[in-house]
Amino acid sequence: MVRGGGVLGLSVIGLLLFAFPGDGVAQAPAERGAAAPQQPRIHANMLQLMRGVLYPASNVIFTVQSDDPDTFKPGLRPSTSSDPLTSAYGGWAAVENAGLALAESANLLIIPRPCGNGKPAPVQAADWQGAGASRRRHGSLQSRAGQERRRHS
Amino acid sequence: MRVRTVLIGVLVTVAVGVVLLGGVSAQAPARGRGAAPAARVHGTLLQVMRGILYPASNVIFAAQSDDPATIKPATPDPATSPNPLTSSYGGWTAVENAGIALAEAANLLTIPGRMCSNGKPAPIQNADWQMWVQELRDAGMATYKAAQSKNQDGILEAAGVVSEACSHCHDKYREVPGGVKNRC
Numbered sequence: 566m567v568r569g570g571g572v573l574g575l576s577v578i579g580l581l582l583f584a585f586p587g588d589g590v591a592q593a594p595a596e597r598g599a600a601a602p603q604q605p606r607i608h609a610n611m612l613q614l615m616r617g618v619l620y621p622a623s624n625v626i627f628t629v630q631s632d633d634p635d636t637f638k639p640g641l642r643p644s645t646s647s648d649p650l651t652s653a654y655g656g657w658a659a660v661e662n663a664g665l666a667l668a669e670s671a672n673l674l675i676i677p678r679p680c681g682n683g684k685p686a687p688v689q690a691a692d693w694q695g696a697g698a699s700r701r702r703h704g705s706l707q708s709r710a711g712q713e714r715r716r717h718s
Numbered sequence: 719m720r721v722r723t724v725l726i727g728v729l730v731t732v733a734v735g736v737v738l739l740g741g742v743s744a745q746a747p748a749r750g751r752g753a754a755p756a757a758r759v760h761g762t763l764l765q766v767m768r769g770i771l772y773p774a775s776n777v778i779f780a781a782q783s784d785d786p787a788t789i790k791p792a793t794p795d796p797a798t799s800p801n802p803l804t805s806s807y808g809g810w811t812a813v814e815n816a817g818i819a820l821a822e823a824a825n826l827l828t829i830p831g832r833m834c835s836n837g838k839p840a841p842i843q844n845a846d847w848q849m850w851v852q853e854l855r856d857a858g859m860a861t862y863k864a865a866q867s868k869n870q871d872g873i874l875e876a877a878g879v880v881s882e883a884c885s886h887c888h889d890k891y892r893e894v895p896g897g898v899k900n901r902c
Contacts, residue, residue, distance in 0.1 A: 603842075606824070608855065608859060609818045616818075617816065618819050621815075624805060628799075645776050652772070652776060654772065662765065668760040675757070
């Protein structure tokens with residue numbers, strides 16, 4: 566009887582350990598002076614995010630289809646130029662940075678937020694997430710292309 | 719008797735297993751819907767700064783000296799202007815958008831796995847880091863509101879808030895002795 570109860574007890578304990586492995590370790594307190602990671606906060610709907618981050622970065626990339634970034638002269642005050650292509654990090658560096666901006670902005674598109682019309686953006690939809698992955702890839706490619714071009718110029 | 723007890727043990731094990739597995743399957747994604755993807759890091763902190771925060775800040779700083787209402791759309795096609803102030807969403811709208819960009823980019827500064835340009839992990843867990851990230855959010859939204867009012871004095875004030883937010887963090891993590899190898 567005792568032996569049978571032992572089998573039962575061990576089975577249940579084994580299943581519980583399997584179900585919650587290392588839970589205590591994962592919740593270990595943060596180091597002294599450290600704060601828990603922040604949750605993302607929403608300040609804009611999808612339309613505002615597009616116009617604030619993705620649209621300007623895309624336009625830098627589109628511009629260099631027709632205008633060679635090497636030919637852009639720095640602005641009058643490059644460090645505060647509002648045109649990235651004529652800024653202190655202008656020319657090909659600006660293209661590189663724009664690609665990076667697109668890839669990183671994909672992280673902002675997966676944060677649940679409303680569309681411009683107030684309805685929730687379908688951030689959970691599989692095709693939405695696929696488009697996000699594609700944006701990351703293209704952004705990274707643009708960034709690499711900018712780096713390559715800078716290396717060879 | 720012993721066989722019966724072992725049999726009960728097996729049955730209970732199976733029952734508990736079914737309950738636990740049932741819990742797991744309840745968390746499976748619905749058809750056509752993916753699980754929420756985790757944020758992915760593509761650039762160092764320096765690259766994020768130069769890719770998003772630096773250009774957005776420059777739009778705000780430009781609006782201090784040049785009235786956004788007087789900036790004309792780029793020719794021949796504002797839709798693809800690389801300068802936000804002369805784009806289709808130019809003028810004061812560009813300043814509003816730049817404020818939004820700063821506030822939202824703050825989310826990118828707290829993604830685990832972000833590295834500094836020197837290859838060390840960005841100190842996103844530090845209490846002061848998080849405080850200054852919040853300051854950046856506030857500065858972005860202050861700019862957004864000032865731009866909505868289309869008041870250049872308001873932008874002067876908001877640009878000051880932005881500068882201050884930048885300085886607080888840069889003073890500790892960027893302007894450090896030893897240059898690039900020590901700075902984040």
